[in-house]
Structures are given as structure tokens and as C-alpha cells.
Amino acid sequence: MNLHFGIALQPPAPVAADPTPDARVAYLFRHTQPGTCDLLRQAIVALRTVNPP
Amino acid sequence: MTPPVAVAVAVDVRAIRDLPSLPVIVLELLSTMDAEATTVQTLAYKISQDQALAAKTLRLANSSFYGRPSAVVRIEQAIAMIGFRTIRSLVIAASLTTAFSRPAGGNFDFDCFWQHAIGTAVCARHIAAVFNISPDSAFIAGLLHDIGQLVLATHFAASSDAARLWRDEHDCSTVEAEQETAGMDHAGVGEALAAHWRFPAAIRDAIAHHHDAVAGLPLVVRLADAIAHALDLAGDPLAAVPVIDDGLWSQLAIAPGRLVNMLRDIEVEHREIAKVLLQ
Numbered sequence: 001m002n003l004h005f006g007i008a009l010q011p012p013a014p015v016a017a018d019p020t021p022d023a024r025v026a027y028l029f030r031h032t033q034p035g036t037c038d039l040l041r042q043a044i045v046a047l048r049t050v051n052p053p
Numbered sequence: 054m055t056p057p058v059a060v061a062v063a064v065d066v067r068a069i070r071d072l073p074s075l076p077v078i079v080l081e082l083l084s085t086m087d088a089e090a091t092t093v094q095t096l097a098y099k100i101s102q103d104q105a106l107a108a109k110t111l112r113l114a115n116s117s118f119y120g121r122p123s124a125v126v127r128i129e130q131a132i133a134m135i136g137f138r139t140i141r142s143l144v145i146a147a148s149l150t151t152a153f154s155r156p157a158g159g160n161f162d163f164d165c166f167w168q169h170a171i172g173t174a175v176c177a178r179h180i181a182a183v184f185n186i187s188p189d190s191a192f193i194a195g196l197l198h199d200i201g202q203l204v205l206a207t208h209f210a211a212s213s214d215a216a217r218l219w220r221d222e223h224d225c226s227t228v229e230a231e232q233e234t235a236g237m238d239h240a241g242v243g244e245a246l247a248a249h250w251r252f253p254a255a256i257r258d259a260i261a262h263h264h265d266a267v268a269g270l271p272l273v274v275r276l277a278d279a280i281a282h283a284l285d286l287a288g289d290p291l292a293a294v295p296v297i298d299d300g301l302w303s304q305l306a307i308a309p310g311r312l313v314n315m316l317r318d319i320e321v322e323h324r325e326i327a328k329v330l331l332q
Contacts (some may be wrong), residue, residue: 031293039302043312044283
């Protein structure tokens with residue numbers, strides 16, 4: 001969470017149009033919360049780190 | 054926000070009786086899924102009766118994924134090289150992907166649908182062994198899990214379009230959008246179709262419960278569906294990974310490093326199979 005002039009800012013919501021691999025993974029997992037699909041998300045992040053789409 | 058569809062669209066599931074019949078070969082091969090009644094020669098003969106199917110089978114056998122140093126020119130060769138069960142699954146898939154005509158108009162993306170279906174099928178086959186499930190059955194169940202969406206798109210296009218619009222505007226799941234706009238969802242429609250087509254009970258259950266399963270083949274398909282979305286196999290810009298509790302994921306007892314390798318293999322296999330099946 002960022003602080004800007006004393007106001008707590010939420011991280012920006014992922015957007016579909018951002019083509020970078022990290023942003024796309026964040027967008028695909030936008031409905032999941034910690035404790036749901038963590039194992040899959042970690043595996044996808046690891047895959048995309050060595051093997052971008 | 055004002056809902057895009059003011060009046061819910063009622064879909065009469067009984068209307069699925071108007072659907073075209075399944076190709077005979079699919080019915081025959083599905084009926085042999087739990088038995089070894091079909092011999093290699095019988096399977097080869099059945100495939101050979103359909104020129105388009107035979108051509109696709111040989112293209113798959115000669116694809117870079119399955120390809121061998123020497124070209125495969127006969128169906129029996131393809132079965133011997135790739136394996137009886139795999140060929141049977143691929144033949145069913147090849148036949149099903151052409152069974153539904155694509156009506157003019159409507160906004161349903163058929164290519165996107167089949168890319169996801171094939172992706173889920175490949176994912177299901179990869180994880181089936183962990184759950185002691187036949188990879189063959191898992192592949193077919195994965196391929197068919199969203200078949201209700203195809204019924205809605207081809208026979209209730211207005212309802213299908215309304216649900217998709219709702220999903221896109223509310224950033225929710227397809228099931229939620231269908232429930233909101235039509236009071237039903239594709240899992241229920243798919244189950245009705247599977248019963249109408251007399252699919253094996255295990256596959257019917259997987260279609261009906263691929264969004265809420267906690268065990269068995271339906272869970273394999275549920276996890277495979279999520280993996281296919283996470284790998285972005287369909288090319289749907291608005292795709293989202295469905296929420297599944299980590300307690301269920303933990304049943305997929307695969308070491309993290311092996312899981313990453315499996316995901317890489319799934320991407321390659323999906324690309325090759327989809328290239329042949331959707332050509």
C-alpha cells in the first residue's frame with residue numbers, strides 16, 4: 001500500500017489491456033484472494049519468469 | 054449501474070431436443086471408454102470411414118508433438134505410435150469440434166471456446182493420474198465441460214449474448230452472469246444435453262459440477278479449467294481464473310518444480326492439438 005500526502009492508496013486494479021506478463025497474470029487472478037489458488041498462481045509466476053508467453 | 058438486460062431471458066432446456074445428433078462414431082467410442090471392447094482394427098476401420106476424421110488423425114500423428122522420424126501414413130500406424138487410448142480421445146475430440154455448426158450473427162467466439170475446451174482437456178489428462186482417474190475420461194470430460202455454453206450460443210444466441218455482456222460489464226464469472234440474465238447456467242444446460250446424448254454418467258457429473266466439485270473426475274475438470282484459464286490458453290482478453298480454495302488445490306499433490314514443468318508441457322501440447330483440431 002502506498003502513502004500519498006497521508007492518504008493510503010490501494011494498489012491499482014489490474015487492467016486487461018496491459019500486455020506485460022506480470023500484469024497479465026495479475027489480471028487473470030484478479031478474482032482470487034490469498035488462500036485461494038495460491039499454489040497455481042505461484043506456479044504460473046514461476047513459469048512466466050523463465051518462459052514468457 | 055443499470056443492468057444491461059432488464060428482463061431475464063428464460064431458456065427452455067427442453068429445446069435442446071432440437072440439437073443435431075452426435076456423430077455415430079462419437080457415441081460408439083464414448084460407449085467403449087470404460088471397456089476394451091474396441092480393438093485396434095475396429096477403431097482404425099471406424100476412423101477410416103470418415104475421410105475428414107482420418108485426415109485429422111494422420112495430421113495429429115505427424116504433428117511435431119507426436120511426430121516420429123518416419124511419416125505416419127496409415128491409421129493403424131498412428132494407433133500403434135500414439136496409443137489406442139490417446140487416439141480414441143483425439144478422434145472423439147476431432148469429431149466433436151466439427152459437430153456444432155456456427156450460426157451467422159451472434160457474438161460468441163467459437164475459436165476461443167474450443168481453444169479453452171481443448172486446453173482444459175489437455176490439463177485434465179495431465180493431472181488425472183494424481184487422482185487415480187483415467188486420463189482418457191479426463192480428456193473427454195475436460196473437452197466437454199462447457200458444452201452448455203455452446204448450446205446457449207447456437208440455440209439461444211440472445212441469452213448467450215446477454216450473459217456475456219453482463220459478465221463483461223460486471224467483471225463476474227460466466228455462471229454468475231448466466232444466473233443473473235437467464236436464471237440458469239451452462240453447467241445445468243450441459244448436464245441436460247449430456248443426459249440427452251446419453252453420455253457416460255462420470256462425464257455427465259463432470260459437466261454438471263465443474264464449478265463446485267470437491268472430488269473425483271468433476272474436481273479434476275474443475276482444477277483443469279482453472280489451470281487452462283491461468284495459462285491463458287483461450288486467448289480471451291477478459292478471462293479470469295475461477296476461485297478455488299487452496300484446500301482443494303492441495304489434493305493436486307505435485308511438487309512445485311514438477312508442476313511448472315507440467316504447465317510448460319501443457320502449453321506445447323495444447324498448441325499442437327488445437328492447431329490440428331481447429332484447422
